[in-house]
Each structure stands twice: as C-alpha cells, then as structure tokens.
Amino acid sequence: MHIDARNIENHTLIEGDICIIGAGAAGISIALEWINTPYRVILLEGGGFEYEARMQDLYRGKTTGQRYYPLDSARLHYFGGTTGHWAGFCSPLDEIDFKKRDWVPYSGWPIQRSDLDPFYARAQKNLDLGPYEYSFPYFHDKDKSLVPLPFDEEAVLNKMWQFSPPTRFGTKYRDAIIKAPNVYLYTYANVCNLTANENASAIKEATVKNFAGKEHTVRAKYFICACCAIQNARLLLASNQQAPKGLGNQNDVVGRFFMEHLEIKSAEIWFADPDPMKLYMFEFGGTKYRAELGISPKKQQEHKILNGTASFTPLEVARKQPAFIDIWIEDKKKREKNMNDFSKRENDSKSAKGYSNFQMFTRVEQAPNPNSRVTLDTEKDELGMPRAMLHWELTPLEKRSIRTIYQIIGQQAGMSQKGRVRLLEYLWDENDHSWPEFTGGGWHHMGTTRMGSDPKQSVVNADCRVHGIANLYMAGSSCYVTAGAPNPTLTLVALSLRLSDHLKKQVNALG
Amino acid sequence: MQRRVFLKLSAFTAAVLALPFTPGCNPGEVDAESQPVFFSHLVDAKTIAAAGKAYLVTHPDENNVDKLKAILLPKNGQPTDVNAIGRSLVVSIANDFNTGGTVTVSGWILSATEARQCALFYLLQP
Numbered sequence: 001m002h003i004d005a006r007n008i009e010n011h012t013l014i015e016g017d018i019c020i021i022g023a024g025a026a027g028i029s030i031a032l033e034w035i036n037t038p039y040r041v042i043l044l045e046g047g048g049f050e051y052e053a054r055m056q057d058l059y060r061g062k063t064t065g066q067r068y069y070p071l072d073s074a075r076l077h078y079f080g081g082t083t084g085h086w087a088g089f090c091s092p093l094d095e096i097d098f099k100k101r102d103w104v105p106y107s108g109w110p111i112q113r114s115d116l117d118p119f120y121a122r123a124q125k126n127l128d129l130g131p132y133e134y135s136f137p138y139f140h141d142k143d144k145s146l147v148p149l150p151f152d153e154e155a156v157l158n159k160m161w162q163f164s165p166p167t168r169f170g171t172k173y174r175d176a177i178i179k180a181p182n183v184y185l186y187t188y189a190n191v192c193n194l195t196a197n198e199n200a201s202a203i204k205e206a207t208v209k210n211f212a213g214k215e216h217t218v219r220a221k222y223f224i225c226a227c228c229a230i231q232n233a234r235l236l237l238a239s240n241q242q243a244p245k246g247l248g249n250q251n252d253v254v255g256r257f258f259m260e261h262l263e264i265k266s267a268e269i270w271f272a273d274p275d276p277m278k279l280y281m282f283e284f285g286g287t288k289y290r291a292e293l294g295i296s297p298k299k300q301q302e303h304k305i306l307n308g309t310a311s312f313t314p315l316e317v318a319r320k321q322p323a324f325i326d327i328w329i330e331d332k333k334k335r336e337k338n339m340n341d342f343s344k345r346e347n348d349s350k351s352a353k354g355y356s357n358f359q360m361f362t363r364v365e366q367a368p369n370p371n372s373r374v375t376l377d378t379e380k381d382e383l384g385m386p387r388a389m390l391h392w393e394l395t396p397l398e399k400r401s402i403r404t405i406y407q408i409i410g411q412q413a414g415m416s417q418k419g420r421v422r423l424l425e426y427l428w429d430e431n432d433h434s435w436p437e438f439t440g441g442g443w444h445h446m447g448t449t450r451m452g453s454d455p456k457q458s459v460v461n462a463d464c465r466v467h468g469i470a471n472l473y474m475a476g477s478s479c480y481v482t483a484g485a486p487n488p489t490l491t492l493v494a495l496s497l498r499l500s501d502h503l504k505k506q507v508n509a510l511g
Numbered sequence: 512m513q514r515r516v517f518l519k520l521s522a523f524t525a526a527v528l529a530l531p532f533t534p535g536c537n538p539g540e541v542d543a544e545s546q547p548v549f550f551s552h553l554v555d556a557k558t559i560a561a562a563g564k565a566y567l568v569t570h571p572d573e574n575n576v577d578k579l580k581a582i583l584l585p586k587n588g589q590p591t592d593v594n595a596i597g598r599s600l601v602v603s604i605a606n607d608f609n610t611g612g613t614v615t616v617s618g619w620i621l622s623a624t625e626a627r628q629c630a631l632f633y634l635l636q637p
Contacts, residue, residue: 267618270553270554271553272549272552272553406620407613407615407620410613410620411608411611411613411620413620414604414607414608414613414620414621414622415605415608415609417549417605419553420549420550420553420619420620420621421619421620422617422618422619422620423615423618423619423620424618425618427618428615428617428618
C-alpha cells in the first residue's frame with residue numbers, strides 16, 4: 001500500500017509492528033521479506049518515486065579533511081535510494097575481512113563470513129545476480145577464453161565480481177511493495193527525530209516531516225534505520241532529547257569510523273605482448289562477471305597490509321580520463337559534461353588484439369579510524385534537521401598498503417616474465433604520507449554505526465541492534481566494522497536479510 | 512672488463528622474447544651486462560637510463576662501472592661468451608624475482624640485477 005505523507009491529515013499517528021526508515025537497497029530488501037506476514041510494516045521514504053533537487057538538497061553537507069565528493073551527489077534521496085545510479089559491482093567480503101588483524105587497528109567483526117554466507121546467497125537474487133559462486137575456476141569452466149595472468153595464487157589471486165544489471169530497486173520492487181497488503185509505504189516521510197523513553201532504553205516514536213508542512217508520528221515495536229551510513233549517524237546524533245549526545249552515542253562512537261574505499265589509479269603494467277585481458281575487462285551493461293587482482297590473505301598478513309584489489313584500463317584510455325574526484329564536482333553542468341567525456345573516452349579506443357600497457361586502479365579498504373567521522377553541522381536543512389558534516393581522514397597504512405600491493409604484483413609480473421610494473425609517482429617515496437589531488441573514494445559510505453560486542457568501540461551488536469536500546473536497529477553498510485575491497489551493496493543486502501530474520505524471531509517471540 | 516661487444520639476438524634471447532626492441536634499444540655496440548633484455552623490449556633507452564640514474568642515487572656506493580660489472584658477473588665462473596653472459600643475467604633476474612630481490616627505481620619494480628644493468632647502461636652512455 002502506498003500513502004503520500006503530504007496528502008494525509010497533519011499530525012496523523014501511524015502505527016505498525018516494525019518501522020523501516022529508508023527505502024533503499026537495505027530497507028526495501030527487509031520490507032520484501034515481510035510481505036504476506038501477519039505483521040504491519042511501515043516503510044518510510046523521505047522522497048517520492050523520482051529524483052527531486054529539493055529533496056536531494058537535504059543530503060547536502062560540508063566536508064573537511066581529505067578532499068571528497070559533494071555529499072548530495074553521493075546518495076540518492078528517493079524510493080530505491082542509491083540503487084538508482086549504482087553500477088552493479090558485486091562481490092562478497094573475504095574471510096580475512098571479518099577477522100581481527102593485529103596490523104589493522106579496530107578490525108574484527110563479531111560475526112564471520114560463514115555467518116553471512118546463507119544471506120549472501122539470498123542477496124544474489126535481490127540483485128539479479130547468478131549463483132552465489134565467486135571462485136575463478138567456476139567461471140573459467142564456463143568460459144575457457146577467460147585467461148588469468150600467470151601469477152602464483154599463493155601471492156596474487158583472481159578475485160571475482162558479478163555484475164547486477166544493475167537492479168534499480170525503485171523500479172523493480174515498487175509494485176511488489178505497493179501491492180503488499182501488510183506493507184505501508186509512506187513517501188515524503190522524512191524522519192527528523194527519534195523519541196526514546198526517559199532513560200533512552202527504547203524508542204517510542206519517530207517524527208516525520210515533509211515540504212507540505214505536515215508532521216506525523218510513527219509508533220512501532222521495532223525501528224530499523226536504513227538510511228545509508230551518513231544519514232543513519234545523522235539521525236542518531238540529531239535525536240538528542242533523551243540522550244544529549246545522541247541516541248546510542250553514550251560512548252561517542254556514533255558517526256566515527258567513517259570508511260570509504262579508496263579508488264585511485266596507482267600503477268602501470270607493461271607487457272611484452274599485447275593481451276586482451278578479457279577476464280579483467282568491464283563494459284557497463286554487458287559484462288556479467290570479471291576478475292580483479294587480489295592479494296592472498298597470506299601475503300596480506302606477511303606484509304601487514306589492508307585488503308585491496310587492482311583492476312585494469314588500457315593505458316591509452318586511462319591517460320585521457322580524469323580522476324573520479326574531478327568528475328563529480330559541485331557544478332552540475334560541468335559534472336554532466338565530465339561524465340559524458342569519461343564514457344566517450346572509454347568507448348573510443350577498443351582493440352581486439354588487446355593492449356601492451358594498462359593502468360592499474362586500486363580499490364582498497366580504509367583502515368577503521370575514529371577520527372574519520374560524521375558529525376552535525378550548526379546549519380539546518382529545510383526541514384529543520386542539522387546537516388551532516390563529514391571529516392574524511394586517511395592514515396599512512398592505506399598508502400603503504402597500495403604501494404605494497406603493486407610491489408607484490410610487480411614481483412609476480414617479473415617472475416612470470418609477463419611484464420613489468422611501474423608505480424605512479426605519488427607512491428615512490430615510502431616516507432611521503434600525503435595523497436595526490438586525484439585521490440578519490442568509491443561513493444561507498446561505511447562504518448558510522450559499527451558492529452561489535454564492546455559498546456565503547458561499537459554502536460550495534462552482532463544483531464545490528466543499537467547497544468542499550470531494546471528496539472532500535474541499524475541496517476546497511478553503517479554496521480560494517482571493516483570495509484574489505486568489494487563494493488558494499490551485496491554485503492549490505494546480505495546483512496539486511498540477516499537482520500530481517502532476526503527481527504522475525506523477535507516479533508514472533510512477542511506473540 | 513672494458514671491452515665492447517656486439518650483442519646480437521641469440522637463439523636464447525630470441526626464445527625469451529620474440530619481439531623487436533623498442534626504439535632506442537636496438538642492441539648495438541654495448542656491453543652485454545648493460546642490456547636488461549626483457550626490460551629493453553618494453554621501454555626505450557631514455558627510460559632505461561633514467562631508471563639507472565635513479566638506482567645510483569639510492570645506491571651511491573655502486574656508482575662505478577667496474578664495481579657494477581663485478582657485482583653483475585662475479586669473477587668465479589664468469590662466462591666470456593656474449594650469449595652465456597646474457598643467459599647468466601637472465602637467470603639472475605629470474606632468481607631475484609623468485610627470492611624477492613626487487614628494487615623500485617623511478618617507480619619501476621625491477622629485479623636488482625636488471626636495475627644494476629640499467630645503472631651500467633646509464634654510466635656507459637656516450
């Protein structure tokens with residue numbers, strides 16, 4: 001059922017069993033799980049079904065520290081959320097990503113990869129992917145023309161990605177949600193505050209507002225914030241009537257540990273012979289799977305580095321393309337032109353024989369860092385909610401890890417007589433911890449309500465429930481403890497399905 | 512060993528790479544030791560010289576032709592024939608990569624042997 005919150009009587013009281021705040025990949029995935037159950041599900045979406053600049057402006061915010069994209073360009077504020085413009089890259093986190101690694105501060109999830117495996121398998125379906133299979137031999141059996149680089153897998157492995165069409169949740173699941181008799185989707189229902197009981201141990205209600213000047217109240221047994229990593233933290237921090245530092249923030253952890261994937265050109269590989277590199281190439285809308293080069297867990301441990309992968313772009317193409325961080329800029333007209341130019345250059349030069357030189361592009365996890373954080377600005381948005389501020393801060397470990405990744409790949413290229421690797425200049429000096437202007441992220445926001453068993457270092461427990469608050473849960477990548485190398489969507493959907501199963505048990509237990 | 516030799520593409524080096532050298536790296540009248548065979552197929556002479564110069568900046572104690580040659584081809588069992596020299600160096604390069612004996616010069620991740628060859632190439636430039 002769909003209700004436009006602008007068109008109902010002001011101060012309406014909306015009641016349900018569970019209230020999901022945010023209708024993106026996480027929120028919709030949870031809502032779908034509850035269709036045709038005996039429970040009344042309230043799904044709140046701040047926007048409507050289409051992009052609206054005024055709505056998007058609610059996501060605007062300042063950034064400090066490492067140069068970052070405009071915040072309002074990083075997430076979409078309408079039904080379907082950021083799946084409205086994602087590229088569909090999917091791969092699960094590795095086992096090592098969940099482990100406590102003594103060389104990665106604040107690492108170690110309270111769950112393991114095996115805990116998520118059944119949910120990854122289910123998430124594959126939500127995202128229109130193939131079977132839950134990410135081993136290179138599986139894909140090589142399907143297509144023998146996928147030839148791997150002749151590297152020692154004990155050092156450098158082929159980490160596989162599957163590509164979603166990409167599934168636009170707003171389009172694909174709109175009808176299913178609207179037709180569901182027990183799911184009540186409210187659009188134009190921006191949650192601006194969560195009200196807790198007196199000692200902030202449970203949430204009583206949520207306050208929603210919209211540009212029509214309406215304000216409604218939502219009451220439910222359970223509340224799930226599925227608004228994205230920055231907005232989840234923002235909502236907890238802004239809900240400070242009963243907890244002056246913000247809900248769940250008694251230990252000053254909410255908003256901290258903001259993580260991105262560093263996505264940055266890092267090296268070149270020069271081959272003796274042209275190579276089509278079919279296994280490693282990607283064409284938007286066409287490629288179903290491909291590999292990136294990953295570093296084996298053994299080598300990560302030996303070199304004490306973060307997890308990251310390398311992808312390839314023909315050098316002649318890559319050298320003409322600006323960095324992502326220079327494409328997505330404030331000026332919208334220039335941004336559009338940049339995006340068109342970027343695609344054109346990618347399509348301009350294609351060679352069947354392959355190329356002898358490739359640029360290698362890194363996607364590497366950011367080490368969890370409490371100083372990299374989301375806070376509230378004094379400036380408020382049009383609905384009166386304090387805007388988010390992001391301070392993105394990197395550490396020397398990220399740079400050393402990138403350098404080492406290519407030293408390992410370079411050694412393999414030499415051992416195999418395949419070619420030679422050249423680091424880009426910003427990586428030459430081991431004592432230089434600065435970052436070049438073209439350093440960017442993958443628009444992947446993670447870690448702001450991190451999972452853990454210790455409330456002093458985490459916001460939610462292994463079930464994604466906020467420490468100390470009986471009925472408040474966080475869904476999505478805000479719960480990540482570490483980021484791994486893969487794009488976050490598959491994992492955040494898997495985590496959401498896991499949360500949904502947990503909530504069903506909770507609700508059933510209540511009777 | 513200051514003699515100049517004409518390094519020809521031998522059957523051995525041809526087996527290593529059946530590709531033409533990049534411009535400026537055509538094997539001519541050079542010391543065999545100063546010819547990083549594989550790397551020469553990828554980049555031009557200017558790049559090899561730049562890598563060699565960079566290597567010497569970080570290894571100033573090796574900034575000497577005789578010293579570099581002595582390191583590259585120790586006297587004991589030193590081959591005399593050009594092809595044998597080439598073979599020996601190619602084996603050294605493979606060993607370097609297999610044992611982690613790599614260095615980074617001008618960003619290039621090279622075997623220590625071929626980095627020294629680049630350095631020698633730089634020093635022997637007319």
